[in-house]
Amino acid sequence: MLDHFFKISVRGSSLRREALAGLTTFMAMSYVLFVNPSLLAQAGMDHGAVFVATCLAAALGCLLMGLLANLPIALAPGMGLNAFFTYVIVLEQGYSWQTGLAAVFFSGCLFLLLSIFKVREWIINSIPLPMKMGIAAGIGMFLALIALKTANIIIASPATLVTLGDLHSPQVLLALAGFFVIFALAHRGWHSAVLLSILVVTAASWVLGDAQFSGIVAMPPSLAPTFMQLNFTEAFTLSIIPVVLTLLFLDLFDTSGTLVAVTQKAGLMQKDGSVPDLSKALIADSAASITGAMLGTSTTTSYVESTSGVSAGGRTGLTAIVTGLLFLLALWFSPLAAMVPSYATAGALLYVATLMLTSLQHVEWDDVLQAVPVAVVLIMMPLTFSIADGIGMGFISYAVLCLLTGQLHRTTLSVWVLASVFIAKFVFA
Numbered sequence: 001m002l003d004h005f006f007k008i009s010v011r012g013s014s015l016r017r018e019a020l021a022g023l024t025t026f027m028a029m030s031y032v033l034f035v036n037p038s039l040l041a042q043a044g045m046d047h048g049a050v051f052v053a054t055c056l057a058a059a060l061g062c063l064l065m066g067l068l069a070n071l072p073i074a075l076a077p078g079m080g081l082n083a084f085f086t087y088v089i090v091l092e093q094g095y096s097w098q099t100g101l102a103a104v105f106f107s108g109c110l111f112l113l114l115s116i117f118k119v120r121e122w123i124i125n126s127i128p129l130p131m132k133m134g135i136a137a138g139i140g141m142f143l144a145l146i147a148l149k150t151a152n153i154i155i156a157s158p159a160t161l162v163t164l165g166d167l168h169s170p171q172v173l174l175a176l177a178g179f180f181v182i183f184a185l186a187h188r189g190w191h192s193a194v195l196l197s198i199l200v201v202t203a204a205s206w207v208l209g210d211a212q213f214s215g216i217v218a219m220p221p222s223l224a225p226t227f228m229q230l231n232f233t234e235a236f237t238l239s240i241i242p243v244v245l246t247l248l249f250l251d252l253f254d255t256s257g258t259l260v261a262v263t264q265k266a267g268l269m270q271k272d273g274s275v276p277d278l279s280k281a282l283i284a285d286s287a288a289s290i291t292g293a294m295l296g297t298s299t300t301t302s303y304v305e306s307t308s309g310v311s312a313g314g315r316t317g318l319t320a321i322v323t324g325l326l327f328l329l330a331l332w333f334s335p336l337a338a339m340v341p342s343y344a345t346a347g348a349l350l351y352v353a354t355l356m357l358t359s360l361q362h363v364e365w366d367d368v369l370q371a372v373p374v375a376v377v378l379i380m381m382p383l384t385f386s387i388a389d390g391i392g393m394g395f396i397s398y399a400v401l402c403l404l405t406g407q408l409h410r411t412t413l414s415v416w417v418l419a420s421v422f423i424a425k426f427v428f429a
């Protein structure tokens, strides 16, 4: 029956292979259990409650993806999106995290509507190619800056704004060691490279006396501090609209890029280059975001780490379901998550940042209309410390360059609308 429902043998897989693939994907993305609570805690949220919300949102997303779309794609609260939540919505723009959760909820609802009415394809197709590549890589740069700052590898300087941190500090050295360990293990095909690196650096931090051992297994912490804490009062103001739209925009490109990458690798892409059961996959993705906001976490999205399960042979939704069940099991490992110091997860963030930069390989650097907007996004996203401002400046530079080089045929109406909206934001905000 399982075979029939998930088309396991039709897709050339087996029950055993699907289970192994689900475990592989879980190992590759389990760092989210450490990184997400420590990032959202910086926004003032309760560490234990975010840990539970992360497990539940990831489990629900994986189960929905497996059952609805039958794809080997796992979900969890996304890196980049969680950084945008903490550093931009809460710390830069001054919204409470409760209002931030309401914004995540709204953007999830909009995503769901766009997916149901298939408007999403129209939006994706109207965004110029260099912007699509630039955004993923720009978020990589943004994540890298956060990781370097978290680990004190770079620090503030009154003279030069930023400068190299103290390379004699054991914490800095451990963060750097963690980063290199991930690459060394990943290069040898270890799918648990990120998880192992975090555990090794955490163990070293006990030896240094930085972290107290408080056990590995315990009952799950309470979800109450973040459960249904969305604040809709402040979220019903005009100023929240750009926040909601930016979240929607980020999730749209994040998810689209990931779904294409994973289905391509699994050989499940259709002949015309489209993703099978795309609408159902998007519905699973947005439903997980909406529920995640109610539980207490930033936007839940499809994880590009699912490719590791695919390379272990996963071809059906059963892979995602196994990953989802393992996220449920992880609920009992909260003491481990609470012990991990932030410099132990910095290596993981730097690693994800590096992976996100690979989208730059598709940029045609000899074409000014590709090279300049991509470079603008890459430079401005970390330096303005704002994903939204980076995207805005990229759009404006693309529109202006198309105009000045007489290549207006490379713009669409949506490019001009977005460029105008961002110009208005920079002028009046």
Ligand SMILES: Nc1ncnc2[nH]cnc12
Pocket (backbone or CB within 6 Å): 077, 078, 079, 080, 081, 254, 258, 301, 302, 303, 304, 305, 352
């Ligand atoms: N935002 C994101 N999108 C896709 N894969 C991810 N893995 C970690 N964060 C991710």
